[in-house]
Amino acid sequence: MTEINWIQTYIAPLVHAPGAEDLRDDVALLSSNGATIATMDTLVEGVHFLSADPIDTVGQKLIRVNVSDIVAKGALPSEALLSIAWPKTRHEGEFKDLMAGVQRDLEVFDIALIGGDLVGTDGPLTLTLTLTGDCISARPVRRSGGQPGHALWISGEIGWGGIGLEAAKSNGEAGLVRRYRVPQIADIEAAKLVAEHASASMDVSDGLFLDAVRLAEASQCGVELNLECVPLAKPTTSLDELFSQCSAGDDYQVLLAAAAHQTVPGFTKIGELTESSGLRLSFRGARVNAPSILGFEH
Numbered sequence: 001m002t003e004i005n006w007i008q009t010y011i012a013p014l015v016h017a018p019g020a021e022d023l024r025d026d027v028a029l030l031s032s033n034g035a036t037i038a039t040m041d042t043l044v045e046g047v048h049f050l051s052a053d054p055i056d057t058v059g060q061k062l063i064r065v066n067v068s069d070i071v072a073k074g075a076l077p078s079e080a081l082l083s084i085a086w087p088k089t090r091h092e093g094e095f096k097d098l099m100a101g102v103q104r105d106l107e108v109f110d111i112a113l114i115g116g117d118l119v120g121t122d123g124p125l126t127l128t129l130t131l132t133g134d135c136i137s138a139r140p141v142r143r144s145g146g147q148p149g150h151a152l153w154i155s156g157e158i159g160w161g162g163i164g165l166e167a168a169k170s171n172g173e174a175g176l177v178r179r180y181r182v183p184q185i186a187d188i189e190a191a192k193l194v195a196e197h198a199s200a201s202m203d204v205s206d207g208l209f210l211d212a213v214r215l216a217e218a219s220q221c222g223v224e225l226n227l228e229c230v231p232l233a234k235p236t237t238s239l240d241e242l243f244s245q246c247s248a249g250d251d252y253q254v255l256l257a258a259a260a261h262q263t264v265p266g267f268t269k270i271g272e273l274t275e276s277s278g279l280r281l282s283f284r285g286a287r288v289n290a291p292s293i294l295g296f297e298h
Helices: 003-014 018-023 055-071 092-108 160-169 174-181 189-197 208-218 239-247
Strands: 036-044 075-087 112-121 126-135 151-155 200-204 222-226 253-258 267-274 279-283 286-288
Touching (some): 036 055, 055 092, 055 126, 055 189, 055 200, 075 092, 075 189, 092 112, 160 239, 189 253, 200 208, 208 222, 208 239, 208 253, 208 267, 208 279
Antiparallel strands (some): 036 126, 075 126, 151 267, 222 267
């Protein structure tokens, strides 16, 4: 089973708080304060980052993947809890470097570290961050608010994560490698645009195709994407290369739905939600079949 299947089969039945949205969104609404949300992400060595990655960049990535979830809900990051399972084979100097990277981005995103946990392990380095966020509006923007005919918009460019990972594996261009190690997530200002314009929103972490389908399904819609409109890291006319960039993941941009009459400044319109379920793709006016792999699934 995939990660989502495990969650829905074994974990979701234990969750009854209304703010948890049945675990079908990236954040939970804290019951004590309707304008505060929380998210949590874990990075595991060999799964979410390479053992050879400079450890300070791993700390930065941990902060950024969580900030991305908060921003995509129309909220600003606030307070964090940090959990570290530290391999006994790693030395103190590496721990110092890890925390330097964490500190760097706590300051960049104005986040207060308020606690956490530290344990030793014989396994891989495992890092978990719980991050709260303050909603700009009264409530977070969920995945589930889209309607047929609503336009889909994307922030930034798609494909840098996958391109950077391949560069890291092959000792390629340093600038590309850093795109993977320290993701250039959507700007904090995007949170205000989500709060103002979006009917549904989420961040793109597992690939544009897969996450567009997830947003559409949560909104009980289908989705149509115009591939020539997708802002790619490396523009191409090759469908194989286009599919690769749209399915690789690790981009951490904001995907939102908005009413057809709205324009979202700084975002690119790439398609729309539809009444018919499923994913439909078009390229230069012609229908194209979706790839067999839409994105990264655990």
